[in-house]
Amino acid sequence: MASQQQNMVKKCPECGGINLFWNREKGEVICKDCGLVIEDKMVDFSQEWREFDSEGSEKRRRSGAPMTYTQYDQGLGTEVGQKGDLLRLGNKDRNKFFRLRKWQYRISTAIERNLKLALAELKRVSSYLKLPKSVEEESARIYTLAVQRGLVRGRSMESVVAGALYAACRRHDVPRTLDELSEASGIEKKEIGRTYRFVTRELGITILPSNPADYIARFSSALKLSAETQSKSIEILEMAQKHELTSGRGPTGIAAAALYVSALIHGEKRTQREVADVAGVTEVTIRNRYKELLDKLGLEKDIKKTKKKKKR
DNA sequence: AAGACGAAAGTGGTTGA
């Protein structure tokens, strides 16, 4: 959880300058000395407050007691308001009772019902994808905000749930591909992408382009590759980034190609088809990236070496 | 026969006038 906050950038890795500018809108850090855009894992923690401030001051009371967004009533009781219960309560609890009822009163029944259904769906998809609890929480929060803003209108509930999950995955550096979300939720890929973009834009959530390296571990284990192959592919990725082969390209394609090359080098050959399937890209894309990697990084020798070794 | 490779046409999204 805290890992994302730990590696904040203090110095520019390029020129060592400390004159850094944090662009909150884009979630980027820019070095004013050399102009380098430092891509660091960064989460904008500020918008949570902005969202609630704009809703009204009374909502800020949620700071304090831990609440969970994965329950539609946020962990508070649902049967608040039964008059019979009130008589049995002491003074202290009576205050609590009034607070809770006041809280609940503010939530219209329509939103409540929507949330109840949506969060059930969210949990279903989340457990299907084996997502960590933190991501589930985050996506539930995003969805709740979306509902409060009326962003669900005109869109299917399921697609917004999928969009929120996708956004949460990206923010927590546990990326799932759109294909995986699509399979788990039964929503079309482009629909998820659309609502994802819409929701994040409307809520002012900034999301960094996902890092290809984040995919490696998952793809690697899906292909049953060795740990050496895995770490080699990370090395390849780092080299590729230095040669500016990664910008503008789909991260999954790059990760897949790096893994494919790495597997060749270590004599753990997988077909392009196999790698393409787990990465959710086509063989053609892998071929293109693969070719670029060989051209710019001069990896041909390494591959030839392992071929010769095999013959002996 | 299966996998690797490459060309051509199509798709959805971004960008710039």
Added chain:
DNA sequence: TCAACAACTTTCGTCTT
């Protein structure tokens, strides 16, 4: 708002192992 554009996909034919 529309057209140009880049990245990626689909499809299909050819070459290699």
